[in-house]
Amino acid sequence: MKKLIMFLCCVIFGLQVCHAQYTTEKYTVAVADFTGNYADEMFNACLATMPICRVTVVNWNDVAETDLADNVDFIVTGNIGEITSEPKTGKQILTGTEYTYYSCKVNFTLVMTDAKTGTVVATRTSYYTNTDQDPDKAVSDCLKFSDQDLRRLVDNGCIIKVPIPTLQEVKKNKAQTAIVDAGPNIGICEGLYFDIQVESELSGRTFYKTIGAAKVKEVLSDELTLCEITKGGKDVMTYFNEGSTLILKSKEEPLIHF
Numbered sequence: 001m002k003k004l005i006m007f008l009c010c011v012i013f014g015l016q017v018c019h020a021q022y023t024t025e026k027y028t029v030a031v032a033d034f035t036g037n038y039a040d041e042m043f044n045a046c047l048a049t050m051p052i053c054r055v056t057v058v059n060w061n062d063v064a065e066t067d068l069a070d071n072v073d074f075i076v077t078g079n080i081g082e083i084t085s086e087p088k089t090g091k092q093i094l095t096g097t098e099y100t101y102y103s104c105k106v107n108f109t110l111v112m113t114d115a116k117t118g119t120v121v122a123t124r125t126s127y128y129t130n131t132d133q134d135p136d137k138a139v140s141d142c143l144k145f146s147d148q149d150l151r152r153l154v155d156n157g158c159i160i161k162v163p164i165p166t167l168q169e170v171k172k173n174k175a176q177t178a179i180v181d182a183g184p185n186i187g188i189c190e191g192l193y194f195d196i197q198v199e200s201e202l203s204g205r206t207f208y209k210t211i212g213a214a215k216v217k218e219v220l221s222d223e224l225t226l227c228e229i230t231k232g233g234k235d236v237m238t239y240f241n242e243g244s245t246l247i248l249k250s251k252e253e254p255l256i257h258f
Helices: 002-013 039-049 067-071 135-140 147-157 233-241
Strands: 028-036 056-059 074-091 098-114 120-132 161-163 166-171 174-180 193-202 205-221 224-231 246-251
Touching: 028 039, 039 074, 039 147, 074 135, 098 135, 098 147, 120 135, 120 147, 147 246, 166 233, 174 205, 174 233, 193 224, 205 233, 205 246, 224 233, 233 246
Parallel strands: 028 056, 028 074
Antiparallel strands: 074 098, 098 120, 161 246, 166 174, 174 224, 193 205, 193 246, 205 224
């Protein structure tokens, strides 16, 4: 009995319970309240920079009291911390003439919550810096959001899950590429990374175990995408040939260590 319990614990530890259905449409994200310094400016910057290739973006102030609010999947709020602007002295390279410039820094935290449950699904804390000889411009140019920061927030919170129906290319018993019947219609776009998971059943419950990784190689049409399998090609091939259900689960771009 002890061995059986230990076996079941090991199996469950290596698997992830998953109740979500496959993604069938692009998520809708509403940008809502921002608090702190320059809240209005940062709210507008966030609204303008959200990655529309991944999600449909709306202003929560425009939809909160309408029927459109029922279509919102996630809500993004922000808190802007202290903004500092410090005068510093520099020298012209050619003449050696000294001049004064201003170094600005703004800290912020973004939170993405599930609109239906209120559960926090992703957070991002970071800061931006900027320098300029004009103190006002040094500050105004800091009031922005980078494409990368917002893309990472969305990739962490707005998870895409799709089945793998076809392995496109196989070499030496390793799956090289896969075709999925989805694309920009659900938010799949260039630069999206995935875990490859296999579906399993245990005690009447469905689990997903990660066996590999993939990334978008080419978006072929609005509902068709070619993915390159970057890890676990042999296991993917084995499970696919056994008739197991394989899915792609999107994730944030993995960090590369040199």
